[in-house]
Amino acid sequence: MSVAASKFQLSLATLPTGFHHHRFEANGVGFNAWIWRGGTGPVLLLNGGTHGDEYEGPTLLRQWIDNWRPTQLRGTIVMIPVLNEGAFFAGARCHPFDSGNLARAFPGVRDGTETSRLAHLFETEVLMQATHYVDLHSGGNAYELHPWVGYMTGGGRVEREQRTLAACFDRFWCWAGPFLPGRTLSSAHKRRIPAIYVECRGAGGVRPADLAVLDRGLHNLLRQLNCLDGPVGPLEKQRFRSSRDAEEAHLQVHHPAPHDGLFACNILLGDAVRQGQPLGLVWPLTPGEPAVIRAERQGTVVACRRQRSVRRGDALFTLAPI
Numbered sequence: 001m002s003v004a005a006s007k008f009q010l011s012l013a014t015l016p017t018g019f020h021h022h023r024f025e026a027n028g029v030g031f032n033a034w035i036w037r038g039g040t041g042p043v044l045l046l047n048g049g050t051h052g053d054e055y056e057g058p059t060l061l062r063q064w065i066d067n068w069r070p071t072q073l074r075g076t077i078v079m080i081p082v083l084n085e086g087a088f089f090a091g092a093r094c095h096p097f098d099s100g101n102l103a104r105a106f107p108g109v110r111d112g113t114e115t116s117r118l119a120h121l122f123e124t125e126v127l128m129q130a131t132h133y134v135d136l137h138s139g140g141n142a143y144e145l146h147p148w149v150g151y152m153t154g155g156g157r158v159e160r161e162q163r164t165l166a167a168c169f170d171r172f173w174c175w176a177g178p179f180l181p182g183r184t185l186s187s188a189h190k191r192r193i194p195a196i197y198v199e200c201r202g203a204g205g206v207r208p209a210d211l212a213v214l215d216r217g218l219h220n221l222l223r224q225l226n227c228l229d230g231p232v233g234p235l236e237k238q239r240f241r242s243s244r245d246a247e248e249a250h251l252q253v254h255h256p257a258p259h260d261g262l263f264a265c266n267i268l269l270g271d272a273v274r275q276g277q278p279l280g281l282v283w284p285l286t287p288g289e290p291a292v293i294r295a296e297r298q299g300t301v302v303a304c305r306r307q308r309s310v311r312r313g314d315a316l317f318t319l320a321p322i
């Protein structure tokens with residue numbers, strides 16, 4: 001084993017077979033990883049906590065670390081329950097020191113802000129060694145989502161493989177869309193690493209039903225990659241939407257609050273709405289009429305603001321044509 005010759009802090013290719021813990025750390029940022037190293041095969045990277053207020057991915061991965069003991073594993077599974085520890089302990093989406101959104105900071109730089117350094121560390125020490133990648137997200141504290149699995153389109157072998165991996169999470173619907181910069185998936189995309197993300201419900205909690213979908217989906221995915229023996233599925237037919245509009249699945253840009261105030265939501269997740277239909281209200285804290293938020297398009301409500309205090313520009317709803 002020639003660790004000294006490796007350009008990585010921890011070379012996954014030369015790690016002995018078995019279960020390992022390693023803390024990746026550099027320039028004042030770091031995260032904990034648990035690694036199952038089996039025989040020859042893919043290197044699957046799984047992480048939660050890219051955003052600090054999303055708890056389904058961290059919970060599922062922590063359960064796997066405690067309980068999952070695969071026999072005859074082919075390949076290597078890297079599990080990072082909480083990637084963004086600063087944001088996690090702040091209970092916030094973004095890092096408390098620099099207000100940075102880790103999902104907009106990739107590829108990052110070695111001597112940048114905390115968030116930028118964290119992106120750089122993750123990309124250069126872990127993501128670069130992966131052959132496949134799954135980033136586990138959710139609606140966090142402020143949003144509630146109609147859960148889905150997604151990926152960046154781009155054609156060719158990578159997109160076909162991503163579609164196959166996404167189908168493993170058959171109890172969520174699937175949303176594919178064009179490249180957006182700054183994400184973990186953006187870095188994977190540039191490196192031609194098949195990568196998907198999962199969005200669980202969020203709303204500040206962890207639904208057992210979402211954990212069950214993640215657990216089933218990841219087991220299906222491991223069989224799909226031939227890391228584990230056994231059949232995939234049988235899979236249910238997945239509702240599927242592939243968009244050419246990069247902004248369609250960009251949750252932070254739709255139905256912005258026109259002013260600060262108190263938000264009231266008048267529809268339910270999963271409702272089908274028509275263009276122009278009233279979805280909710282924003283009352284100012286001063287005397288005055290509330291602003292009526294109307295549907296910008298026809299579609300299904302797939303994201304809804306849960307936190308009722310809103311600032312001007314906060315996204316309130318996302319609709320998808322499914």
Ligand SMILES: [Zn+2]
Pocket residue numbers: 050051054103137138
């Ligand atoms: Zn997220």
